[in-house]
Amino acid sequence: MFGLNAKNTRLLFLVIFLVAFAPFLMNPFPTDSAMAQFNAGYPDLMQRFVIFGIFAIGFNILFGLTGYLSFGHAAFLGVGSYAGVWMFKLLGMNIIPAIAASVVVAGLLSVVIGFVCLRRSGIYFSILTLAFAQMMFSLAASVLTPITGGETGLTLSLNDPRIFGAGAVDGNIPVPGFFGLEMRSTYEMVMGGWSFSFNTGYYFCAIIMVLAFYASIRIFQSPFGLMLRAIKTNQTRLNYTGLNSRPYTLAAFVISGMYAGLAGGLMVAMDPLAGAERMFWTASGEVVIMTILGGAGTMIGPVLGAGAIKYMENIVSKINKGILEQWFSFMPDGMSDIFVTLIYPFIGKGWHLTLGVVFMLVIIFLPGGLVEGGQRIKSIFSRKKTEDTPADGAKTPAE
Amino acid sequence: MGILEIKNVGKRFGGLQALGDVNLSIEENTVHAIIGPNGAGKSTLLNCLVGKLIPDTGSVTFQGQSLLGRKPHEINQMGVSRVFQTPEIFADLTVLENIMIPCFAHRDGAFKMNAFATLRGQSDITTQAEQILDDVNMLEKSHMHAASLSRGDKRRLEMAMCLVQEPKLLLLDEPTAGMARADTNNTIDLLKEIKEKRDITMAIIEHDMHVVFSMAERITVLAQGTPLVEDTPENIKGHPKVREAYLGEAQV
Numbered sequence: 127m128f129g130l131n132a133k134n135t136r137l138l139f140l141v142i143f144l145v146a147f148a149p150f151l152m153n154p155f156p157t158d159s160a161m162a163q164f165n166a167g168y169p170d171l172m173q174r175f176v177i178f179g180i181f182a183i184g185f186n187i188l189f190g191l192t193g194y195l196s197f198g199h200a201a202f203l204g205v206g207s208y209a210g211v212w213m214f215k216l217l218g219m220n221i222i223p224a225i226a227a228s229v230v231v232a233g234l235l236s237v238v239i240g241f242v243c244l245r246r247s248g249i250y251f252s253i254l255t256l257a258f259a260q261m262m263f264s265l266a267a268s269v270l271t272p273i274t275g276g277e278t279g280l281t282l283s284l285n286d287p288r289i290f291g292a293g294a295v296d297g298n299i300p301v302p303g304f305f306g307l308e309m310r311s312t313y314e315m316v317m318g319g320w321s322f323s324f325n326t327g328y329y330f331c332a333i334i335m336v337l338a339f340y341a342s343i344r345i346f347q348s349p350f351g352l353m354l355r356a357i358k359t360n361q362t363r364l365n366y367t368g369l370n371s372r373p374y375t376l377a378a379f380v381i382s383g384m385y386a387g388l389a390g391g392l393m394v395a396m397d398p399l400a401g402a403e404r405m406f407w408t409a410s411g412e413v414v415i416m417t418i419l420g421g422a423g424t425m426i427g428p429v430l431g432a433g434a435i436k437y438m439e440n441i442v443s444k445i446n447k448g449i450l451e452q453w454f455s456f457m458p459d460g461m462s463d464i465f466v467t468l469i470y471p472f473i474g475k476g477w478h479l480t481l482g483v484v485f486m487l488v489i490i491f492l493p494g495g496l497v498e499g500g501q502r503i504k505s506i507f508s509r510k511k512t513e514d515t516p517a518d519g520a521k522t523p524a525e
Numbered sequence: 526m527g528i529l530e531i532k533n534v535g536k537r538f539g540g541l542q543a544l545g546d547v548n549l550s551i552e553e554n555t556v557h558a559i560i561g562p563n564g565a566g567k568s569t570l571l572n573c574l575v576g577k578l579i580p581d582t583g584s585v586t587f588q589g590q591s592l593l594g595r596k597p598h599e600i601n602q603m604g605v606s607r608v609f610q611t612p613e614i615f616a617d618l619t620v621l622e623n624i625m626i627p628c629f630a631h632r633d634g635a636f637k638m639n640a641f642a643t644l645r646g647q648s649d650i651t652t653q654a655e656q657i658l659d660d661v662n663m664l665e666k667s668h669m670h671a672a673s674l675s676r677g678d679k680r681r682l683e684m685a686m687c688l689v690q691e692p693k694l695l696l697l698d699e700p701t702a703g704m705a706r707a708d709t710n711n712t713i714d715l716l717k718e719i720k721e722k723r724d725i726t727m728a729i730i731e732h733d734m735h736v737v738f739s740m741a742e743r744i745t746v747l748a749q750g751t752p753l754v755e756d757t758p759e760n761i762k763g764h765p766k767v768r769e770a771y772l773g774e775a776q777v
Binding site: 129131344345347348349350351352353355356358359360362363364365366367368369370371373374377381 | 575596597598601602606607609613614615616617618622625626627629630631633634635636637638639640641642643644645647650686690
């Protein structure tokens with residue numbers, strides 16, 4: 127369907143199902159229960175899941191297919207954000223021009239950066255992209271303050287021109303919307319002890335993510351995608367086969383830069399505020415970790431990786447000492463203290479430690495990321511099935 | 526006038542004169558072997574032909590067009606394919622995908638942005654790829670990963686990848702290096718078969734005299750960066766200068 131084979135169609139429907147029912151899937155625990163803090167179904171976080179999913183899907187087109195590891199993709203995300211906020215300031219609060227501008231500006235920037243950085247491959251390419259991204263960050267934080275708002279960030283104000291929209295609504299800055307549909311509007315559904323929130327902004331981002339995911343599947347299974355995979359495995363052979371690897375890598379770089387710009391545009395569409403820290407190198411590192419954690423080079427891996435990391439960032443970091451003590455309160459005094467002390471460094475502000483441990487375990491035991499983990503579980507079950515069948519077959523004649 | 530004309534080519538690496546003053550003409554539809562001891566400059570010469578190196582002096586023309594300063598993919602698109610000493614294939618891709626890539630290069634040129642086409646939709650490419658796999662007896666392996674092929678099969682695959690582009694000139698860099706005698710003979714048979722079926726010129730760099738004398742129609746002996754002598758295999762065997770420089774211990 128849609129020009130996809132059966133396997134990829136299933137994958138697409140799986141993603142559609144996951145994002146469509148995320149408000150339920152992310153809120154499995156009743157609001158008043160002790161487990162409620164593991165609920166991730168609030169609009170803000172769900173928006174981040176899908177936005178970073180888009181970012182990672184795009185990054186995977188470059189890194190997963192061509193093997194070029196960019197350490198500067200946050201620059202495109204940041205530039206996309208700034209472009210989006212400027213559209214809100216100049217044109218109006220409709221998110222369509224903002225998102226379009228984000229994609230275009232990030233695309234243009236990636237043409238320039240890609241053209242320079244793709245002269246080298248391997249670690250030199252990574253370092254060049256890192257250098258570019260840090261340059262962009264420093265510019266945004268200092269020299270370009272009139273455009274970027276410097277360290278305080280770029281925010282909307284009541285004095286913005288907004289030629290096609292209202293400058294102010296009831297004396298307040300208007301909120302971003304899709305032809306009048308406000309992104310922040312949320313419908314709360316209460317069912318028994320559960321409460322589920324359906325947020326306009328989330329569903330807008332989710333639709334965009336499904337489209338972005340669909341486009342990425344198409345790229346993966348196209349002749350163009352085949353050439354990108356060929357670049358990863360043997361660039362020498364590709365060149366001696368009459369194919370010019372440079373335009374292929376540049377095209378992949380620009381496409382993934384535009385994905386990053388799209389993610390940046392959506393971020394400001396949800397919350398019209400852009401800061402330079404969005405372009406810091408740790409933000410670039412985060413998308414690398416997301417992609418590898420989920421499974422680089424697989425289609426769904428980056429989405430899973432983005433979800434896993436954003437979940438940990440927001441949920442593990444919210445667990446504090448008091449909650450820990452509550453968990454272990456059933457134990458004798460001395461023992462609960464020991465457990466609390468042992469686990470304490472991994473929660474709250476220490477969530478990076480948890481992430482680091484999880485990341486190391488995945489790299490060592492599942493080099494193919496979470497997707498490989500899923501495949502292994504699947505193969506265990508299918509092996510059991512095939513082992514069962516001959517056993518049954520042997521039994522039948524005896525009966 | 527041959528299909529490939531090499532005139533006064535010289536190449537120096539620091540203090541080492543890798544190629545002195547090479548003049549070589551390869552006639553169309555012949556198998557031309559270039560032999561010589563280690564360090565004679567055979568591989569340097571080959572690298573000058575495919576755009577990997579640019580010679581310091583001299584000229585290289587293919588069908589009347591200069592190859593100097595052209596990129597490897599441009600030279601390939603002109604009809605020159607190269608088989609490497611250690612097979613260069615796309616190890617992470619399947620055998621069929623390996624063959625499809627040169628098919629695309631042959632059909633679409635050096636770059637085509639067809640990101641929304643599907644691989645399965647390219648029936649002409651798949652047919653062509655399966656055809657050539659059948660020719661080299663690898664059709665049943667078409668869905669294997671190229672990395673898991675035996676070395677002999679990797680070599681066959683690489684040759685098939687070159688042949689599917691219908692090159693006018695095929696450059697072979699020690700195609701039987703490190704092979705057992707049986708595999709060597711298979712490779713010789715394969716190359717002879719290719720030669721019979723198509724109009725193709727081959728330039729072979731080889732150490733194995735068995736391969737050279739069972740295939741080559743002309744032989745150039747290279748020593749210390751300069752061609753010592755160029756002649757037919759019969760004359761080379763008995764040539765005193767060649768025996769002295771190279772064949773002395775080969776007992777042919």
